[in-house]
Amino acid sequence: DVQLVESGGDLVRPGGSLRVSCAAGTYSSNCMGWFRQAPGKEREGVACLYRSGGGPYYQDSVKGRFTISRDSAKNTVYLQMYGLKPEDTGMYFCASHSGTLCSSWTRYSNWGQGTQVTVS
Numbered sequence: 127d128v129q130l131v132e133s134g135g136d137l138v139r140p141g142g143s144l145r146v147s148c149a150a151g152t153y154s155s156n157c158m159g160w161f162r163q164a165p166g167k168e169r170e171g172v173a174c175l176y177r178s179g180g181g182p183y184y185q186d187s188v189k190g191r192f193t194i195s196r197d198s199a200k201n202t203v204y205l206q207m208y209g210l211k212p213e214d215t216g217m218y219f220c221a222s223h224s225g226t227l228c229s230s231w232t233r234y235s236n237w238g239q240g241t242q243v244t245v246s
Contacts, residue, residue, distance in 0.1 A: 128154060147203070148204070158177070211245060217240040
C-alpha cells in the first residue's frame with residue numbers, strides 16, 4: 127500500500143479557511159479521497175478525485191465550500207476549505223483505492239493517520 131501522510135490541520139474560527147494536505151509515497155492509486163470523523167460519529171466521505179484529475183466529487187454538505195485538488199509532481203492531494211463551520215470539526219483522513227468509481231466510499235482501503243481540524 128502507498129503510505130499517506132496528512133498535515134495542515136488546525137484550530138480555525140467559523141467562517142475561516144484552511145488547507146490540509148496528503149502526501150503519498152507514490153501516486154499510483156486511481157482514486158484519492160478525503161474523509162472526516164467527528165467525535166461520536168461515523169467516518170464520512172467528503173471529497174474525491176481520480177488520478178487523471180477527473181471528477182471531482184463532493185459530499186452535499188461541503189459543495190461550494192471545499193475544493194479537492196492534486197499536484198502530481200509532488201504526489202500530494204489537497205483539500206482547500208472555505209467558510210468553515212463548527213460542524214466541519216473532525217479528524218480528516220486521506221485515503222486511496224484502485225477501483226473505478228471514486229465516490230464509492232466503502233472501497234477505500236488505504237488510510238493515513240489523520241489530521242485534526244477544529245472550527246470554534
